[in-house]
Amino acid sequence: MANPKYAAATREIPQATDAGTLSDGTKIRIRAPRMRACSLKDEKGKLCAGHLKRWYFFGDEVKKLYGDNAEIYRCERCKSLYLPNPEEQPRSGTLSF
Numbered sequence: 001m002a003n004p005k006y007a008a009a010t011r012e013i014p015q016a017t018d019a020g021t022l023s024d025g026t027k028i029r030i031r032a033p034r035m036r037a038c039s040l041k042d043e044k045g046k047l048c049a050g051h052l053k054r055w056y057f058f059g060d061e062v063k064k065l066y067g068d069n070a071e072i073y074r075c076e077r078c079k080s081l082y083l084p085n086p087e088e089q090p091r092s093g094t095l096s097f
């Protein structure tokens, strides 16, 4: 074994995680906390960095997966979908419904 002190080379930068793919090939990802730009890379390894914008026009497939009023964001460049990070939800959850 090498010196374990230097084994952890990965930096702790929050990353978006893949959540699946729609039937049309659209990627679904879960945002890292406070993430505002797309972190997908193209086949050349270039960062997309498109802005994530709230998106309301998702189709039935997304509705089936995440509900009619799902909070969905979409990258304005590569059109990948992003879900909010669960850790980002306000903790003062008012149950007003």
Ligand SMILES: [Zn+2]
Pocket (backbone or CB within 6 Å): 038, 039, 040, 048, 049, 050, 075, 076, 077, 078, 079, 080
């Ligand atoms: Zn993108």
